Amino acid sequence: MSMLQNLPKNVGPMDRNIRLAAAGVLILAGLMTGNVILDILGLIVLATGAVSFCPAYTLLKIDTNKKD
Structure with a gap:
């Protein structure tokens, strides 16, 4: 589980909720x-929402996780 915690978060809260639904x-x-x-x-969609990381977003250089 610690490996999943080290993934960069590139799925924001709204994106995450949409993925879970x-x-x-x-x-x-x-x-x-x-x-x-x-x-x-x-x-697959459930897993990407649960860990807030999407490998496809990394390839496409997309980040919906707003960093203040």
Whole structure:
């Protein structure tokens, strides 16, 4: 777990909340339809929201985490 704590935070609070909500919708839709792809996507979105780090944001040089 300590490795996850050392990741730079590039997902801000609003972005994080949207990701967590979207993850819930994706996972629920995947469970209801039996679509494993939706479940996997939901878990990825859930993980990036939970740790406030998105590898794609790093590649694209995006940072929604406001630093005062």
